[in-house]
Amino acid sequence: MENKNMNTTNGSVLANEKGENRMMNGELTYEDKVIQKIIGYALKDVDGLLTLDGGFFSNMAEKLVNTDNVTAGINTEVGKKQVAVDLDVIVEYGKDIEDIYNQIKELISTEVNNMTHLDVIEVNVNVADRVCPPEAGPVPSISVVPQQPPHPLYIHCLLGVHDIEPHT
Helix, strand or coil: CCCCEEECCCEEEEECCCCCEEEEECCCCCCHHHHHHHHHHHCCCCCCEEEECCCCCECCCCECCCCCCCCCCEEEEECCCEEEEEEEEEEECCCCHHHHHHHHHHHHHHHHHHHHCCEEEEEEEEEEEEECCHHHCCCCCCCCCCCCCCCHHHHHHHHCCCCCCCCC
């Protein structure tokens, strides 16, 4: 016999074996980490996105950071029907950041909706850093005395050292 499902706010109307409708109550909810993992895996192949706040993503040549935490740098607020997302990202030098942002929004919205039927109502992206890829070679130095110590990845780019993993 055909199973007829109709979603309601308080539960589902199901047809039993005799074809009689009965109400089944219940609720489907998601932990933040579930949505964060969906987002983390969805963004792993975005060109120019090197990492999410020290996450596991890699650039095209080598892994920039070696960790299995796909939720690092992803913060979510998950409601019953909607999701809001905040990301801290590190992008590759020379890439169009607005294009990366648009790809991020589209992928997050599509993947979260396809897997959970939740609507992504907001995606906020903070670009925490922009670093050169290993194949780009050293970045020309500027004779300015920094107010604080430079980021280790920036020093690696300036020196042309690309096989050292940064300390996080």
